Amino acid sequence: MRSWSRERSWEVLLALILVGTIAYNATQSDVYLDVDNFVNIFRLSIEKVIIAVAMTFVIVSGEIDLSVASVMAFSACTLAFAYDSGVPFWLAIVLALVAAAAAGLLQGWVIASTGISSLVVTLAGLIGFRGAARVLLEDRSIGDFPAWFGDVGRADFIGPMPFGLVLFLVLLVLGGIVLHRSVVGRRLFVLGDNAEVARFSGIDVARTKVLLFIASAFVAGVAGVLFAARLGSVRANIGEGFELDIITMVLLGGVSIFGGSGTLLGVALAIGIVLNLRNGLGLANVESNTQTGVIGVLLIASVLAQNALDRLPLRRSGADAQEAAA
Amino acid sequence: MSSTAAVARSPVWIRPERIKELSLIGVIALMLVVFSFLVDDYLGGRFFNRVTTSVAITAVLAVAQTIVIITRNIDLSVGSIVGVSAYITGEYVRDHPSSSALVGIALALGIGLLLGAVNGTIVAWGRVPAIVTTLGTLAIYRSWLVSHGEGRTITADSLPSWVVELPNRTVFSVGELDVRLIFAVVVAIVVVLQIALQRLRWGRRLYAIGSNPDAATQAGLPTRRLVFSAFCACGALSGLAGFLFLARFGNITVVAGQGLELDSVAAAVVGGVSVLGGSGTLLGAFLGAVLIDVLDQSLVRVPQVSEFWRNAILGALILAAVVADAAIGRRFRRRWSAEARPHTRVEPAEEEKEPTHA
């Protein structure tokens, strides 16, 4: 065990839990192991998992972005509002994505230039952008999108997988490469570990933070467009409460809330656990709020367990290993 | 130790907190003036009564949240605590209609205290960061309530009349303005707690561990117990807010109170409480809650502005409050803490030139 790093042992633990969850669910329902069912499981939560990938980058860097669900709604509402006002649909999509990126730019710039903690700024964003979504759509529900858009959201794209799921898998792989194998990723780990050290090693902290929040918001914007495609209509209150699941997926995946460590593989496994757990509970007719309670327990337990693991003499990878190697 | 004693000695009126509170009162007054031009019959009995009734719950929650935020933590589960407390207390008084008000209040407080203690235990001894803990307990408490309640709603007509009529009881009236019992009680609580926090050693220690946790631990403060106590206090107050919620709305669903946590943090932040801990007053949080509520109630009345701007404006307000706090407050705090330790007094200009020196 000593040769295993902290991340590796966490991933193994997650893998075991994932297999256990799936195995249990499979005993409760014959159709559980169908490919269709697994696709469905992702289908129902595709926006959350996509945002979770982006959130990993944010938390690894020592920040947090509480506004993601609100930016998602804001972006979807921009799409709906623009389309409803007669803007050509492709342009409405572009506007939605631009709006999301702008939201990220605003938050990132405030965080980088004033030094105010990302918790507070993105909390203001959570409230503010939800408000912006309400200003656009008020309490109306806008739908009637072009048929091809609904197909993108719902129909099979590659094999039995819809477009959203394919996009998620692509993001996961690309994200893994960027986070763990590129200079950019290494910088984020260093930043999360110690912002002062990062500054002294020549990293442009301010610029990195701004780009980080733009990227996070942009992904939230993409999720918003996907949501509109999947559900066929948009309201200002969509995505309320997504933050809990998203943050759970990331923290359960072994990413430290303080920044500086974690793996995307861990997050991927955690995503699998959360989704299968929710689905298994749903099939047992456990109501959604109760499911959320279980997720809450999982969240706290994962940090408690990580604290416990910290006391074991396990090698840490990531920034620490690089310091040791340098 | 000497710093805390010095704090008590320095003149109260130059503190940054006082300035923040005064500026909040100023902003509220400004808003009232501006809106009175935009809306007919704005300043009147009905508006006053409406604001005082609706602000009561958020004011109590803002105060509760502030106690936790001062220690550099946060409690996102207050909405769920309000829900559980309102629902369970509602069930109890519905099934025991002859019970007195005190029993109901005690029950609500007790439930809140218990739930707050759970939060405090996990944060203080489990060393799970408060944002993660309370995000989790937000879900856990709510899910317990949902399965306990089995989806059933407590209806206003099943409750004894003293509960439902509580919001209407007035202490005294000045012309059209009714000072309602609940509002008076809330104001009293805020004042008492504010004094407690400033004068009692417990209160000063809370500020200490919030402004510098490491130094506080090294100075021998029982940090974990203090954090635990902060969460307990927050929980108990949230439980009380649950009782007020029950009295005000009557109909309690299993999702009652959802979202109140954001309102409480917003009120605290607007009221000048710094999320980094160590500064801000309960009075400020109270004024923050009043400001937000006045804004809310006013927006509805202005025909030109739709109510949907409410959240957008609130978000901007929070940002403005925080930026103002960062820009202005920092300068004051430096001077204030320099006064508290006269032997370390340095000219502010020199300090700024050498930021990297410890």
Place this chain on the structure above:
Amino acid sequence: MRQHKLIAALACLLLFAAACGDDDDTESSSSGSDSGGSAGEAVTIEGGDDMNSILLPKCTGIAVFDQANEGAQEAAEELGTSEPEFLGPSTCEDPTGQIETMTNAATQGVDAVMISNNAGEQIQSGVDAATDADVSVVSWDSPIPSGEGESLFVAQVDFDETGVVMADMALDILGDEGGQLAILSASPDASNQNAWIEAFNTALEDEKYANLELVDTVYGNDDSDESYNQALGLIDSHPDLKLIMAPTTVGIAAAGKAMTDEGLCDQVKVSGLGLPEEMRGYTQSGCAPEFALWSFVDLGYLTYYATYGIATGQFDAVEGQKFTAGRMGEYTIEKDPTRDSGLRIVMGPFTVYTEDNIDD
């Protein structure tokens, strides 16, 4: 997977053609298909086979849906079959809970889902998943807008008539001088409320309602706090308002409480669709002099019977089909005139409640 579905579809058609009667197999037929359903005599629905079903209300915690559940349980007992699972999201604000339950039903392999649709058109993906898995989908109280995948809509009353009933009550309350009124509805996605509001607007165009002015429509999402606050918002932004019309039991009760709390019952009246149990106090105080409803217990009962008949193959859901549903009597399936497509049966009468008959 597509091959899978193709074979299943072929199998269904073969079974259809063979016109087999009482199987345990469920068959969901959409409108317009030719079949062995006799348009002449009414089919009496009888028990015998078991049916696993889900009763899916808009959300839980609302008395009228609990009543519908009572009715459905009664029907299940009479037919000697398993009780329906009463599942619903805990809040009416978020429609995704219904979509999830509907999609999960496909995986669970239940025989039928009875839904009061709160997700507007968004429910379609869930309905499609369910019908693909041979789950019968029957809607009640609030239909699926497109009518696709839905075997039948059990309408409590005619939706166009609802608009007229509300308009008449408004006229009754406001009198000849008329005045301003506003609507406090439920969710903006709710197909039934939206249909009623549309019908109300159309009804108001008639001459005799000329003095009634509809100034605002707001949504309380069937949440009592939100509805309460919306009611207060209405009187704040429209000081001359004389009537709040709430076509939802949660809204009307919340509006009644709001007006009572503000002491405005003399100026602003409350009406709409309400439960006598919840509204008694407000009617006696004069706040809500008149409101209407139907029996949700009966609605649940009838829905269960109809669903049972369809799921067990005792009759096909086609236009003209007649059936007898236990104590509710005989019904004929007709095309739904209030939607572009879809079939419905209409249950029964409105009851208008006033001070005089509220204690009955």
